[in-house]
Amino acid sequence: MDRRDFVRLTALGLLAGPAARPAPPPAAAPRFPIKHWAWLRGDVQNLDAWKRTLSDLRQTGITAVLVSGSADFYRTHVPSARDEGMEVHAWLFTMMRGEHVKTHPEWYAVNRKGVSTADKPPYVDYYRFMCPSRDEVRARLREVVRDLAAIEGLASVHLDYIRYPDVILPIALWPKYGIVQDKEYPEYDYCYCQVCREAFKRQSGFDPADMPDPPAQAAWRQFRYDAITGVVSLLADEVRGAKKLLTAAVFPTPTIAKALVRQDWTRWKVDALLPMVYHGFYKEDVPWIARATREGVAALGGRTPLYSGLYVPDLPPADLAEAARQALAGGAQGVSVFHGNLLTAEHRTALRSVLRSATAGSGR
Numbered sequence: 001m002d003r004r005d006f007v008r009l010t011a012l013g014l015l016a017g018p019a020a021r022p023a024p025p026p027a028a029a030p031r032f033p034i035k036h037w038a039w040l041r042g043d044v045q046n047l048d049a050w051k052r053t054l055s056d057l058r059q060t061g062i063t064a065v066l067v068s069g070s071a072d073f074y075r076t077h078v079p080s081a082r083d084e085g086m087e088v089h090a091w092l093f094t095m096m097r098g099e100h101v102k103t104h105p106e107w108y109a110v111n112r113k114g115v116s117t118a119d120k121p122p123y124v125d126y127y128r129f130m131c132p133s134r135d136e137v138r139a140r141l142r143e144v145v146r147d148l149a150a151i152e153g154l155a156s157v158h159l160d161y162i163r164y165p166d167v168i169l170p171i172a173l174w175p176k177y178g179i180v181q182d183k184e185y186p187e188y189d190y191c192y193c194q195v196c197r198e199a200f201k202r203q204s205g206f207d208p209a210d211m212p213d214p215p216a217q218a219a220w221r222q223f224r225y226d227a228i229t230g231v232v233s234l235l236a237d238e239v240r241g242a243k244k245l246l247t248a249a250v251f252p253t254p255t256i257a258k259a260l261v262r263q264d265w266t267r268w269k270v271d272a273l274l275p276m277v278y279h280g281f282y283k284e285d286v287p288w289i290a291r292a293t294r295e296g297v298a299a300l301g302g303r304t305p306l307y308s309g310l311y312v313p314d315l316p317p318a319d320l321a322e323a324a325r326q327a328l329a330g331g332a333q334g335v336s337v338f339h340g341n342l343l344t345a346e347h348r349t350a351l352r353s354v355l356r357s358a359t360a361g362s363g364r
């Protein structure tokens with residue numbers, strides 16, 4: 001797929017670029033703390049290795065880590081992070097959870113061909129997304145989040161995969177799966193389970209499965225944005241009841257997030273948004289990071305702080321520093337690197353000067 005085709009998709013409105021809305025945030029926008037983050041993967045169990053990793057990140061100017069683990073993991077690792085001056089956020093895979101496939105296959109999202117992710121997930125075998133409309137799914141997620149929010153010292157519950165499966169994948173991934181997604185194809189379009197169909201019918205009078213061209217129906221798209229937004233609101237209430245914060249990893253711009261995964265994230269009740277501004281996934285260059293960031297910041301209008309996610313495998317050290325500069329120029333309150341364990345000493349040196357000057361410039 002070359003760039004011309006991508007431009008054509010953009011013209012179709014499927015992937016409208018962020019460049020059209022360069023408005024800066026209003027001058028009266030509340031200021032949020034400048035902060036830099038890292039998602040962490042790999043070996044984080046060993047306490048000595050954990051402390052070394054955090055110490056390296058701290059010296060780079062990163063003071064918040066997003067990490068998945070059991071309750072026991074957090075209980076042992078959060079105090080040592082605090083000693084290091086680091087916040088720990090519980091990184092949660094939200095809708096994509098395969099653990100109930102055997103016991104509750106009916107909880108899983110069904111595509112426009114009638115196939116459930118419980119039986120045949122799209123793209124990869126772990127893409128087992130649950131249906132956001134089901135009461136049982138919502139109740140289960142509330143339980144998971146309540147347990148995390150009860151853990152002492154965690155700074156936030158961080159929602160990832162808080163969305164539908166990609167109805168359209170980021171363009172750079174198309175060749176990997178041998179597909180061209182120039183429109184919404186039925187095998188990637190979710191959810192047409194009985195609960196969703198009946199709920200939409202009650203609301204609109206139509207069964208989405210009977211509509212001649214479901215992707216053309218704005219109300220049906222809106223129903224699905226609202227289903228995800230509704231899950232976020234429920235989980236926000238749960239987290240706030242425990243006096244914790246809620247943060248989320250989202251697709252790079254409001255436009256792309258709605259078009260690809262039905263996230264309407266500018267309407268979410270969260271305390272911070274970390275859009276994954278992974279330029280390489282969209283065949284974009286590093287300066288796109290500023291444009292994409294600016295679209296999100298402008299759309300949020302100062303209501304929620306935004307921290308731009310940067311994809312380290314596509315960024316040699318000098319490019320990583322430039323990417324951070326672009327994110328800050330676009331109005332981000334900081335950056336989040338994916339992922340922290342991939343940073344080399346050269347990456348950390350290059351990043352440190354940018355992050356340190358951003359923090360100094362904010363007067364914090």
Ligand SMILES: [Zn+2]
Nearest residue numbers: 131191193196
């Ligand atoms: Zn459903």
